[in-house]
Amino acid sequence: MTKLTNLTMADARKALAAKEFTAVELVDAHIKQAEKAKPLNAFVTETFDLAREQAKASDVRIAKGEAGAMEGLPIGMKDLFCTEGVRTTACSKILSNFVPPYESTVSGNLKKAGAVTIGKTALDEFAMGSSNMTSAFGNVENPWKRKSDPSVKLVPGGSSGGSASAIASRSVMAATGTDTGGSIRQPAAFCGIVGIKPTYGRCSRWGVVAFASSLDQAGPMTRSVRDAAIMLGAMAGHDPKDSTSAPMPVPNFEAALTGDIRGLKVGIPKEYRPDGLSAEVQALWDNGIAMLKDAGATPVEISLPHTKYALATYYIIAPAECSSNLARYDGLRYGVRVEGKTLDEMYSKSRAAGFGKEVRRRILVGTYVLSAGYYDAYYAKAQKVRRLIADDFAKAFQTVDVILTPTAPSAAFGMGETDDNPVTMWLNDVFTIPTSMAGLPGLSLPGGLSADGLPLGLQLIGRPFDEETVLRVADVMEKAVGFNALPAFVEV
Amino acid sequence: MAYVIQGETGDWELVIGLEIHAQVTSKSKLFSGAATDFGAEPNTQVSLVDAAMPGMLPVINEKCVEQAVRTGLGLKAQINLTSVFARKNYFYADLPQGYQISQFEFPIVGEGEVILDMPDGSTRSVGIERLHLEQDAGKSMHDQHPSKSFIDLNRAGVCLMEIVSKPDMRSPEEAAAYVTKVRSILRYLGSCDGNMAEGSLRADANVSVRKAGEPYRTRAEIKNVNSIRFLQQAIEFEARRQIDVYEEGGTVVQETRLWDSVKGETRSMRSKEMAHDYRYFPDPDLLPLVLTQVFVDDIKATLPELPDEKKERFIKDYSLSTYDAGVLVAEQANADFFEAVAKGRDPKLACNWVMGDFAAAQNKQSRSIDNPVVTAANLGGLVDLIADNTISGRIAKEVFELMVETGKAPAEIVEEKGLKQVTDTGAIESAIDAVLAANPDKVADFKGGKDKLFGFFVGQVMKNTGGKANPALVNDILKAKLS
Helix, strand or coil: CCCCCHCCHHHHHHHHHHHCHHHHHHHHHHHHHHHHHHHHHCCEEEEEEHHHHHHHHHHHHHHHHCCCCCCCCCCECCCCEEEEEEECCCCCCCCCCCCCCCCCCHHHHHHHHEEEEEECCCCCCCHCCCCCCCCCCCCCCCCCCCCCCCCCEHHHHHCHHHHHHHHCCCCCCCCEEEEECCHHHHHHHHHHHHHEEEECCCCCCCCEEECCCCCCCEEEEECHHHHHHHHHHCCCCCCCCCCCCCCCCCCCCCHHHCCCCCCCEEEEHHHCCCCCCCCCHHHHHHHHHHHHHHCCCCCEEECCCHHHHHHHEEEEEEEHHHHHHHHHHHCCCCCCCCCCCCCHHHHHHHHHHHCCCCHHHHHHHHHHHCCCCCCCHHHHHHHHHHHHHHHHHHCCCCCCEEEEECCCCCCEEEEECCCCCCCHHHHHCCCCHHHHHHHEEEEEEEECCCCCCCEEEEEEEECCCCCCHHHHCCCHHHHHCCCCCCCCCCCC | CCCCCECCEEEEEEEEEEEEEEEECEEEECCCCCCCCCCCCCCCCCCCCCCCCCCCCCCCCCCHHHHHHHHHHHHCCCCEECCCCEEEECCCCCCCCEEEEEEECCCCEEEEEEECCCCCEEEEEEEEEEEEEEEEECCEEECCCCCCEEECCCCCCEEEEEEECCCHHHHHHHHHHHHHHHHHHHHHHHCCCCCCCCCCEEEEEEEEEECCCCCCCEEEEEEECCCCCHHHHHHHHHHHHHHHHHHCCCCCCCEEEEEEEECCEEECCCCCHHHHCCCCCEECCCEECCCCCCHHHHHHHCCCCCCHHHHHHHHHHCCCCCHHHHHHCCCCHHHHHHHHHHHCCCCHHHHHHCCCCCCCCHHHHHCCCCCCCCHHHHHHHHHHHHHHHCHHHHHHHHHHHHHHHHHHHHHHHHHHHCHHHCHHHHHHHHHHHHHHHHCCHHHHHHHCCCCCCCHHHHHHHHCCCCCCEEEHHHHHHHHHHHC
């Protein structure tokens, strides 16, 4: 029998229903693995005891035939989702003591579906980063190792790096992520797993600590496309408490996995081949195109001419929104407070002590671009460009059904290998940001290994609210790729 | 004649624009379900959204939108079917989000017009620039602790309408008339209770001065004015201050000034280096607010008759003077009371009673119209008794006093006290005969040319009949007997 920690959720669900093992056994096996994987630092807060209780309750429901869609399945919860009674930090010092008296809609939906959370997973502080190195609770390590030098500690990507590391290390079967400019897809690619950022508005943002409201979107991170379909179905849904949540029914995403993509047109954007794109990533992409062709789909070259402006535009809009969203962390009502002689002094001291360097940098950038005299040149212009980027996609989707690109320009890098220039780090999101700007669904799945034995991701982008096509194509590709490599960390 | 202030260098004209902050009458806040009751214990009406907890999101309260549209229609203003909420960013302890959700570039209501009713019966038109929706802040309390400030968030997130006028007012009186009229319209519409003492209606004044024919000069904004009387005083003070500055060779700076009602002066609120850059941008948590024409039309269909239309109708239907009609319609309840009294009766007589003895009695007892000293039905009954000659106007005053005292119906009082007017000519004739017989000398004097004695005879007759004799009949019969 396969080890419990190597199962997909789809298989585990069947086995639980067939009483091959109990939810308690399944959860315990993952807790044991999480304890073993502790050096990876994937969790900020462990909720093992709570998880065991929940697993017992799941077993009762399974016995009664009342199992939810994710009944008894152990997951990780990105520490950006507020969880009632369980500390929620956003991996920031300023929220290091914050215990929400409420449950986010998405984590609540997962709870209702029976999912068992074994811990809150780490992230870049306030989801700002692509390496998980901006967390106030220490770096998270990627369980994968370079063949050439296994001693180098690699980053899991970010911001949902804790979730990705926990999934890849088999500490959980799946985890929640949030994606603002690539925060689900890039760590999924770096850790050899599947992650989908749904269409903006598909999952409620209520109770998710905000980074950039017009871009933030929650999504599942899993080890298979089918699992992503199952989990997305459990997370999604219209929420009247979030005005930007779409009043649309949630389709049966699993039913979309028909295995048949014949006749589909797959867009290949010519602008996604920048100079200096590694031959390895290039080859991976070409291989992906070939697989889709074999499955009966037709590759079509498309143009997304405003792609080159996406990164610059993103780094105006996201910081602008963050500078305003993070104003509430002032030490007054909750979180860390450093006393001062005046109100202003208290603000300055609390925020200086509470926020890390990257967060402070983005607040400053955001404050600047919204300032009187600069607004039109930066924010207003960025919004216009954002519209043009969205229009590029809309035009492309008149002729194609889905778009295929690489997820990230490289495999996971080593901690400390990037230089001090934050822009180098920001470039990691160059393939994922345009999708976010347009609010479209984007999925990353493992496309193969680099020469150095590290996973590389391919990204599928779909029409608004057409996660079904994205999942269907991803499912076909997943089978074609046959990705079965395991991180060095994991025993079979 | 135009209002001017005389300075050493000549006459100065005032230019006034007002920003009224009106608290929208709604059970819950603009973006949260928390209650809005006035006077609740501190921090008992605060939702997670109002406290700006992490991950909390605003959801628009449809009732508030409806009230804004209703108010816009009442101000004869353009309703913008698409409007946008924007964040106004600044740090303060009573602003939990670190920004106020307001409307900036695209307000829900555009240009409109308010007609002022001046005390002399004339009218003036003041333009409305815009009306937008925004959140109120909480309340900072600096007097509760020697070294700390306390914060009450009950008010945080309560819905306000900011109604911005054009700089169309030229005197403190016009400013007062404007606030009075806007408040009257808001109350008619039921969109704001207009209570300035409780802070549900606040007015900030933009004041500048200029010589006749000049373009606008720099203005100062006066805040913290919580009554119409203070508004007039503050404008007068500020105009005089600015004139002094100019006449001493100085320049007026654009700034916010606070009205100090104790000292009767305005003073600079914040220095220049503290000037805020609010970094307005569209709130990404909220979609643009899009209304359908049907939504607007449905509200339009439920609008009550507003003061201006009611005034017109009172003048037309009841032949009231412009002044009387203006006074009666200022408060809807007063107008309703008047109409209940006047319906099917002599409107002028009804108006005299409502604005005369009734209003005086109300004032004396400090009653509101919801709690009248006599009911409209009873006051109408009294008017009926006068009209059908059951009692005279003089007796009616007596009856009215008794109505106020006892709460009884006028007919009942007249019956009980036997105040019914005597219209029996025989009885009046004998009363006159008795008076004439008792005063033969005066009769002789009258006949000798002392016309003024006629009044004496009337008075005697009325006295002897306890005031109940019909005065017209007394006059007629007496004239006949003395000729």
